[in-house]
Amino acid sequence: MPEIRPIKDLRNTTEISELCHQIKEPVFITKNGYGDLVVMSMETYEKSLAKLELYEKLAKAEAQVKNGEQLLDGEEVFKTLKKSHGRK
DSSP states (O other): OOOEEEEGGOOOOHHHHHHHHHHHHHHEEEEEEEEEEEEEEEEHHHHHHHHHHHHHHHHHHHHHHHTTOOOHHHHHHHHHHHHHOOOO
C-alpha cells in the first residue's frame, strides 16, 4: 500500500527521511488533496534508476532479436574476454 502524506508533513523532515528509509518505497505527497510530489531515499532512487536501465537494455535486446540482428554467443564472448584480459 503506498504511503501518502499531506504536504504539511514535510515540515518534519527527520520523520519523512526516516519513513523513506524504513519503507524503502516512495512517499507520495499531496497538496489540497491532489498528488503533488514524490519523496524517496537515495537508495530507493538509485535502485529505481538501475531497474529502468535494465529494462531499457532488455527492450533493446528484444528488439535486436525481433529484427534479426546478428547476436553474439555468450560463451564465445567470455572466452574472448578471458583471452584478452588474462585470467590468472
